[in-house]
Amino acid sequence: METVLVVEDDEHVRELVSVYLRKEGYRVETAEDGEKALAMVRSAVPDLIVLDLMLPKMDGWTVCKEIRKTLTVPIIMLTARGEESDRILGLELGADDYIAKPFSPREMVARVKAVLRRLKHAGGSNDVLHFPGLSIDRNACQVEAGGKEIQLTPKEFDLLWFLASHPRRVYSREQILEQVWGYEYPGDSRTVDTHIKRLREKLKNPGNKNCIATVWGKGYRFEVTE
Amino acid sequence: METVLVVEDDEHVRELVSVYLRKEGYRVETAEDGEKALAMVRSAVPDLIVLDLMLPKMDGWTVCKEIRKTLTVPIIMLTARGEESDRILGLELGADDYIAKPFSPREMVARVKAVLRRLKHAGGSNDVLHFPGLSIDRNACQVEAGGKEIQLTPKEFDLLWFLASHPRRVYSREQILEQVWGYEYPGDSRTVDTHIKRLREKLKNPGNKNCIATVWGKGYRFEVTE
């Protein structure tokens, strides 16, 4: 049975969330402030944490960063609407998902399930990403799609690794340039397009679906079908 | 029962790791700095050491080298993400595995088990590498390919040994220089190319496939077909 830690100062919300999660078969523990949350995490790591951003004593950001210093346990943030999602999901904080308040308990449960399912699919190791019909090995610099090895150029590999290690998240061309090419790349952002094109071509060989989706007007996203 | 020594300055992390290892049936001892760790190792050798890289008084690397002067006890390094991969790879020589922070305790336990299992299977000294149609004997400094003995020069042998003892993993020229030639070799990294060329030439004699692959833009990799 999987354990979810709910960190939330409002007792009503805490109870509500707990009830719904228990109904889905999760074991639920709760903490009403950041310090208690940290202490609990340190004594036994839950399988997932639902973390409110606004907390007494120590806010959600700090708690999240503190946890991330050592642990990779998935974290779902509860935020007031209007918070920048970029900052929450971004590399800086490293939350796995976020839910804007007010939220429906049903949606919350769905997100918890989704994150846990995603994590289960991605095997333990830090250096190999696994997806259905696609695995990416950072040490060997090898990509396997549908049982066949695929030859990628360095840039193609770096690009794929970046996108695949943040699945379902949209990145603009500028963000991709900054992350894959390096800080403040001076060139044309359309360069990304060309590399995406070549990647798609190489990846589509088998009956594999197109795993890099275009988000019109925004950028690109690594799809994961599950 | 097997004993694991956990060397880590952060008390929370130390406790966390200990709890998870004890749950798996290991006897756990802890040390909060390098000097104490060394003292403990000298009084009683554990079956495995989990060693943080960042330690007060004496850093993990130094501890590792110090231990390695006399002992072959397996060591798993805890490194902060963002550590230069060069350094991590450097550790790999002395360490048996490494885990990047943040990590999941489950993964940590899995790695500890894996390392101990590997060591148990490997039995005594690990001085001969066997691959299909190729065996490399470190004691005799002999290489046999397709039943025939092959004469290698010292550098060629060291290079082959290094690559073959980390199969499938890509190393840049700089990393190879650092590992095979020695720390901070001043010379030209293209020297590696020449030695790779000669190695390939000598190894290809039989119907043997080219076991040293070029990974364009990244470096070289020892292939293993199995």
Added chain:
DNA sequence: AAATTTGTTCACAAAATCGTCACAATAACC
């Protein structure tokens, strides 16, 4: 000391990659 073997560097050829452009295709909008 001479000869042989080993290691390093260099220059050039060969190969692969990368970025950019122009233009076609597509989606969004009025």
Added chain:
DNA sequence: GGTTATTGTGACGATTTTGTGAACAAATTT
């Protein structure tokens, strides 16, 4: 439906990286 903005695509040349042979230096052996 037509217009505009955005994305897909193919091709080309410049650039980078690698393979290779040979010359030179260093080390080792005879």
